[in-house]
Amino acid sequence: MTMQKFPSNVNSVKSRFTNRFLQALKKMNKNKPASPSIRETYRRYHFIRVASYASMASVIRPRRAWSYATLWKIRNRALMKRSSRARSLTRNPRKDIGFEQVSDLRKLVPGGEEMKICRLLNETIHYIKCLEAQVEIMRNIVDHCST
């Protein structure tokens, strides 16, 4: 089982993520209202956050389980809101090796509900790397914008 880390193309991942993310932001700013209400503001917060995850997940393609799960969740957001409450409760949690933290980790990593621990750890590694890249790029953008 190969551990797919991306030491070689981490820069390409970052640049691709930056492209998509900025494009999403630009698209959002096209229809920017003059004086945003609070609700609108929070909606924009949420949109930016979702756009950030979506662009990172789309860069990774559905190659990893977590990116696939993220994209799936975003696309089915409307359906998920209605039916996910009941469904998530009935889903059988996988038996853990003995630690209850593993169940917490499953909730954190997207798509980690029904994985074996070995694969969950794999996904966590990749997910952490992508998250770090994502945060770094977002912080850079904010730094550029706030000057």
Next chain:
Amino acid sequence: MNINSLLNQEQSLQEIHSHQNGQPQMSSHFDPTSSHDDFLEQMLSSIPSSTSAFTWDVSSVAGRAENQTPPSSLLSQFDDQSALLVSKLRQHQISSGAAKALMLQQQLMLSRGLAGNGLRSPTGASGGESGLLQMPLSLNNGDHADVVDGSFQSANPANDASMQGLFNGFTGSLGQTANQSQHFHHPQAQNFGAAASPAMNQPAVSGSTGGGTPAQPRQRVRARRGQATDPHSIAERLRRERIAERMKALQELVPNANKTDKASMLDEIIDYVKFLQLQVKVLSMSRLGGAAAVAPLVADMSSEGRSSNGTQTASSSNNNDNMTVTEHQVAKLMEEDMGSAMQYLQGKGLCLMPISLATAISTATCHSRNPIATSNNLHTSNNPLISGEAGGPSSPSMSVLTVQSAAFGGNGAGEASVKDATSVSKS
């Protein structure tokens, strides 16, 4: 004929043996009291015909300096068919090695339904055994796979007990190769062993060193030192190794790598993932103010991903202009709605606070570089008074804009908006 295929298999196994680090290695892992030599010799010596010739063949087959005399207490239950097989074994022993002999023996036992009376099995790793049987198949590009599979599987439902003996004897010589070989096909092993393992999962009772164990329907398996006996625990061990591998990789990723405890390591990992997700959330909230600046950034996207964090050197002139614009904007927003003004400032990474607090902070930041910067990502933007983002080093002189709006007449003290340190102060 099944036997011929088996003999071919033995030849492949012989090649395997030759590729190993010498045959003495095989016996090194065994308990000193048993070796496959003894096993072989036991089987062969029980043949009523020309025992002495067999011992000579055995020694030539084994190629070992030591030639132990086979114990005499073996059952003589072989019939003509066995004798036929044994004769073939004898023939091939001269040309080939112990592997073929073993394979033939297995065929022997297979046909005889011999439960391995009086046999001592050096090892009992049944998972390794089934894997070993698959190994030659894989190494031979599966040429004989079908035939051997068919032969073994036909025997499986018939003689589980004999299969146990087969496996035991087989593992006796090739136990190490299972652990060392790269071609260890687990899925095949599991499938194959599944048929035999129900019968083979027995309490690992070591056979006595003497050969005189009473005739029993089930084969007693002796566990190798430090090894497991059934395929489940082998798979379990491999699984645990993989998990440990992953945990080690995670340790390098996550800061505060606590090497001691797996549980605390998992806690760290969880906290770190939560922290990263919170950072994304906070950063997404603070982006609104810079929305206007996104457009030029889109054109300059290539340098974005590679710009290092924290190496901010803000030009003063640029910031002064921004300051004026910001201040006017804030003033305008304040007339309409305080909340929107605050949000605007938050988007820019700025905050509103009373003048007294601002002076206190400014004196404090004269000495220390970044009191806020370290915690910028942990504060949510919901707190309008405190939160702000320090993107760069704080300059000793910070400009304070005091806005005293008539709308806030009830509030005696004027409110000041403190520009963050990235924007250079205007005197």
